[in-house]
Amino acid sequence: MKTWIIANPSSGTAAAKLDRVRELTANRPDIEVKVTTEPGHARALAMEAAAQGVDRVVAAGGDGTIHEVVQGLAVVQDRPMLGILPLGTGNDLARTLGISADPAEALAVLDHGVPRPLDLMKVEMGGKTYYGVNVSAGGFSGQVNEVLTGDMKSTWGPLAYVRGAMTVLPDLTAYRTSLAWDDGEFEQIDALNVVVANGRTCAGGVRVAPEADPADGLLDVVVVRYGSLLDLAGVATRLLAGDYLGSDDVSLRRVRKVRITSEPGMWFNIDGELIGNEPISFEAMPGALTVIAPPASTTDVPAAA
Numbered sequence: 001m002k003t004w005i006i007a008n009p010s011s012g013t014a015a016a017k018l019d020r021v022r023e024l025t026a027n028r029p030d031i032e033v034k035v036t037t038e039p040g041h042a043r044a045l046a047m048e049a050a051a052q053g054v055d056r057v058v059a060a061g062g063d064g065t066i067h068e069v070v071q072g073l074a075v076v077q078d079r080p081m082l083g084i085l086p087l088g089t090g091n092d093l094a095r096t097l098g099i100s101a102d103p104a105e106a107l108a109v110l111d112h113g114v115p116r117p118l119d120l121m122k123v124e125m126g127g128k129t130y131y132g133v134n135v136s137a138g139g140f141s142g143q144v145n146e147v148l149t150g151d152m153k154s155t156w157g158p159l160a161y162v163r164g165a166m167t168v169l170p171d172l173t174a175y176r177t178s179l180a181w182d183d184g185e186f187e188q189i190d191a192l193n194v195v196v197a198n199g200r201t202c203a204g205g206v207r208v209a210p211e212a213d214p215a216d217g218l219l220d221v222v223v224v225r226y227g228s229l230l231d232l233a234g235v236a237t238r239l240l241a242g243d244y245l246g247s248d249d250v251s252l253r254r255v256r257k258v259r260i261t262s263e264p265g266m267w268f269n270i271d272g273e274l275i276g277n278e279p280i281s282f283e284a285m286p287g288a289l290t291v292i293a294p295p296a297s298t299t300d301v302p303a304a305a
């Protein structure tokens with residue numbers, strides 16, 4: 001079986017781990033390591049792999065790298081299987097799938113793991129199409145994303161999100177939000193944040209969709225209502241503890257499709273990459289990819305550990 005590892009040398013922990021990956025794969029003629037040279041390169045390499053009949057494409061990097069690889073795989077006809085080798089800061093999709101951040105353990109999954117279906121999210125905004133694989137968030141999360149700099153990420157690591165949230169808190173916005181659900185039903189909510197999730201965590205382990213199943217063919221849509229600051233502090237605490245779905249300010253709906261418009265326009269990110277603040281629509285692509293996951297993947301249990 002032919003495997004390409006597409007590695008992003010600028011991902012959070014690549015400097016420390018990439019040489020180890022090279023070492024571990026040196027005697028494997030079936031595995032080629034391709035190192036990206038610029039943003040967008042991982043997408044092109046994933047498409048090239050498909051064109052050359054490569055069986056498995058391993059995204060070696062963080063969620064941004066997996067996102068780029070997926071942009072390539074989503075648009076080809078014969079999709080290679082996806083593998084994941086976590087070299088990022090947050091590595092959130094790997095957490096959901098139970099893939100270790102240790103290179104030797106993650107590589108072992110390629111030999112001993114099992115192919116599992118993985119849904120994608122087809123996202124449309126401003127006439128452009130994107131494919132999300134982990135989590136898309138708008139509103140408060142988008143505002144945090146806007147203030148996050150590369151420096152903040154390297155200084156704070158997984159805590160960068162909390163640092164960013166502190167910067168944004170004084171500017172909390174109530175978004176008059178319209179949600180059109182797949183059955184045509186329509187809802188209006190004053191929202192602080194909207195999360196559309198395939199995976200369970202973002203920003204390095206924050207459990208924004210603790211019950212999401214990336215193989216159920218559905219999107220978990222979590223809406224946090226705009227409330228008093230006191231309530232929001234409660235939601236934030238419960239969010240970090242992974243039980244915010246129990247809050248009266250938070251609702252979860254599992255759907256195939258949702259279209260979201262808001263006033264003012266919410267800034268949305270997809271898998272951590274900021275895309276814009278125009279109306280946005282999401283549609284699940286059930287089992288669009290096959291991912292190689294550990295035999296006992298965390299998606300077998302209803303909530304993340």
Ligand SMILES: Nc1ncnc2c1ncn2[C@@H]1O[C@H](COP(=O)(O)OP(=O)(O)OP(=O)(O)O)[C@@H](O)[C@H]1O
Pocket residue numbers: 008009010011012013036037038039040041042061062063064065066068087088089090091092272
């Ligand atoms: N060779 C490269 N040089 C510079 N940037 C790159 C290169 N290849 C990819 N990128 C960019 O790096 C960013 C992705 O980083 P990635 O998400 O993998 O790491 P991270 O931010 O440390 O991890 P995480 O998202 O899990 O916290 C993407 O925006 C991608 O476009």
